[in-house]
Amino acid sequence: MNSRKQHVIRKSHELFIERGFQATSIQDILDYSGISKGTFYNYFTSKNELLISIFRELHSKMEQERNELLIGQDPSDINVFVQQFELQMYINKKNRLTTLFEEVLISNDPELKQFLKRAQLKVVEWTYKRFVEIFGEEKKPYLLDCAIMFIGILQQNMKFYVLDHDRHTGISRVVQYSVKRVERIVEELALSKDQLHDPSSLDKWLPDHLTADRTFQEELNEIVNELKTTIRSDKPDDRKYLELINFIQEELLHETNPRPFLLENALQPLINSELFNPKEVGRLSKLVSRFFKKKT
Amino acid sequence: MNSRKQHVIRKSHELFIERGFQATSIQDILDYSGISKGTFYNYFTSKNELLISIFRELHSKMEQERNELLIGQDPSDINVFVQQFELQMYINKKNRLTTLFEEVLISNDPELKQFLKRAQLKVVEWTYKRFVEIFGEEKKPYLLDCAIMFIGILQQNMKFYVLDHDRHTGISRVVQYSVKRVERIVEELALSKDQLHDPSSLDKWLPDHLTADRTFQEELNEIVNELKTTIRSDKPDDRKYLELINFIQEELLHETNPRPFLLENALQPLINSELFNPKEVGRLSKLVSRFFKKKT
DNA sequence: ATGATCATTAGACTGACAGTATAATACGAA
DNA sequence: TTCGTATTATACTGTCAGTCTAATGATCAT
Structure with a gap:
């Protein structure tokens, strides 16, 4: 730009x-x-479009930092999730995002309205997906509910916490408190089997989220997380694969000039191993070659 | 007016x-x-002030209806609470209150801003007080947290529920679902003894809520609730008192011309009984005489 | 260097809007 | 009737987003 x-x-x-x-x-x-x-x-084209540009800019930066917190970590470790949400809250606060958000929440501009709604939905979706990684596939039917309620709990707690503690210390405390609450809700819902929102609604709410606007980063992250779930950290053989995957992720995201031959070498063992779903590994190597094609 | x-x-x-x-x-x-x-x-004086007038009007109507749901009911019965919140949600929806609220949430007018913040705080306070009645004094330290989180859960659930079910059927389902969740949170917090917000903050947030702007209705309701808590519905003697109290409440709120002598007669047994805290009964009879003095 | 193309500039202009000011009129109580 | 107050119609001010234009500057291929 x-x-x-x-x-x-x-x-x-x-x-x-x-x-x-x-x-x-x-x-x-x-x-x-x-x-x-x-x-x-x-x-x-308008003042509103400028605002959208600001949101976009910030959001992509936040997304990047948020994903970096996952590198080399276990996606099912809830502490990583806590850190990720702390980061989001911190960025929100620093940039007065919530305030700006609210200020134009219902504006007369349908484009802006649409954009904001989408942004909120993407937070829900992301949280839901992370919850699936954290709490396991078998709890899926209740995890959209949990994601929605978690966000509600967190926002509300934040809103009233700052009334007592103006400085933005304490974000961490609020996030941790809210996460603890939602952990118990997950347990409880798994028992009572009470569902309010069906996770399949997400596809209806975000019709195009599969295709067009996914960033390279997002997709890389998704594949890496999926590959990692098949790894058991207690098996020493598997640790080797974990390191390879982390290396690939690092190289692509952080090296100013990622080296194709290193990536080739790292990919080969993954392709040969029977541990992984070949389709997933295939997606990863396709993604890597797509990366270098774009560069030229 | x-x-x-x-x-x-x-x-x-x-x-x-x-x-x-x-x-x-x-x-x-x-x-x-x-x-x-x-x-x-x-x-x-301005367009904003008109909006405030609308809010005030609606709020006082809602408060009245909400309090009427308590007449003749056990304040600790959570189903009454469910009905009360359903009513609020229904009125909100019917009048697009949330939308209007959001639209001006952060306006440049400090008076409007202040007014809206206060309104939100009053919802929290009311919920907290009802929770104390429902879940008992001993859980007090955690009930402000619960009230705050309940509102967050409910609002968020609502927001996404309407995406799937546009008609305002289903308010009831969402409220009940949210109440069920908060019931378990109350249990859990009583065990883990984890507190985020101290209930004493409420007085700081709403400094004048004790004095000036309480309506006659609010105060009547508070006293009646307190008197009721000392009544055990299983004792047949106590049922007589319950009926008396309900009669007084009805007479004052719904009769177009409440009859002073009937109220006198109803008050007397309460004053004579040792069951009640004399201070509370005193407040009630003072409130009644104040009511008739204003009328003339 | 020349000329074509495109980005940038200053500033005038429009139209919508909130809120003010005023002079004329209606109306109710003394 | 008369005095005071509520109401009306309307003109006016000031602010702001967004459009339009004519002039100026920069870039770049030939």
Whole structure:
């Protein structure tokens, strides 16, 4: 993306954090970021679209950091989940995301409305998927309920916690408290078998989430998590595979120039092993070659 | 209140329900309710103040209906609580309250902001107090947490439930589901003794809730509930008192012309009985005489 | 270097809106 | 009738998002 446009996004975000969305006029943005009105409306079709750009920018950054917390970790370890949600809460707070969100929640612009709804749904979906990894496939029918309630519990706890403790210390405490509660709810629902929301609704709510807009990162992460679930960390043979998978993930996400031959070498043993579902391994190697094709 | 002003409130509320707050211009309101601009700004100092008036109107109506559900009922019966919250959800939905709420949640008007925050806090407070009645004094330290989380769970469940079931059937199901969850949370917290919010915070959050703005109704209800808690429904002698108390409540709230001598007669046995805390009975009889003094 | 193309600029302009101001009129109580 | 108050119609101000235009600057292939 145009770096000038980036600059406008950053500057206007600063203003929005400081005075809020409605209270910041286009003119303020023009003055503060040193561009003219014409340029602004060349970059963005409206003030609302600028806001969407800010959300997008932040969200993709958050997603990346959130996924990095999983590298080299056990996806079923609930402590990783706690860290991930702490991160999200921290980023939210730092960028006044919730405030900005609320401020335009019901706006007259249907595009913005749609965007925000989608964003919320994606949080639910992500939480649900993580819950499946954490609590196991067999609890699936209740985990969408749990995801939805967890988010409700957490948001509400946050809202009232900050009334007493203005500084953003304590995020960690609130997240941990909320996670503990939801752990018991999962147990309880598995016994009482009481379901409010059917997980298949997710596909209805997010019709295109399978196809178009998945990032490379997201897909890599999904495959890696799936491969990891078949690994048992108590078997010494399997640890070798775990390291290989972690290496591939690291190399692709963090190396400025990932080395194709190293990745080839790392992939080969996975392909040969009977431990994994060949389809999954196939997806991974396809993803890797797609990565290098795009680069050129 | 001026009936003409009432009329404007009703009419503009209709418009807000139909098109939303922001999307309704003052001119729309003037045309639709058939008044002039001058009159409008004679009644309300701003569009925001009109909105506050609408909220107030609705809230006091809701409060009344909600309290009526308690008449003749056991305050510790959780089914009554379920009905009360169903009522609130129903009124919310019918009047698009949540939508209107969200639309102006973060507005630039500090007065409106303050008002909305207070309204939310009052819901939490009311829920907390009801939980104390339902789950018992000994669980008090955890019941503010439970109230906060209950509201979070309920709101979130609602939000996603309506995505699948557009008609407002099903409110009942969602409320019951959410109440069931919070019942288990109460149990669990009583064991784990994990507290996030101290109930004493409520006084800090709502500094004036003890004094000025309590309605006659609210206070009557509080005293009646407290008196009822000392009654055991299994003792036949006590049932007589229960009937007396219910009669007093009914007479004051629903009779167009409550009869002082009947109330006197009903109060006397309560005063004479040693069953009740004399202070509470005293408050009740004071409240009754205050009621008749105001009437004249 | 030349000229074509595209990004950028300043600023005038429109239209919508909240809220103010005012002069004229209706109406009710003394 | 008269005085005061509520109401009306309407013009006005100021703010803001978004459009339009004519001029200026930058880039780049030939």
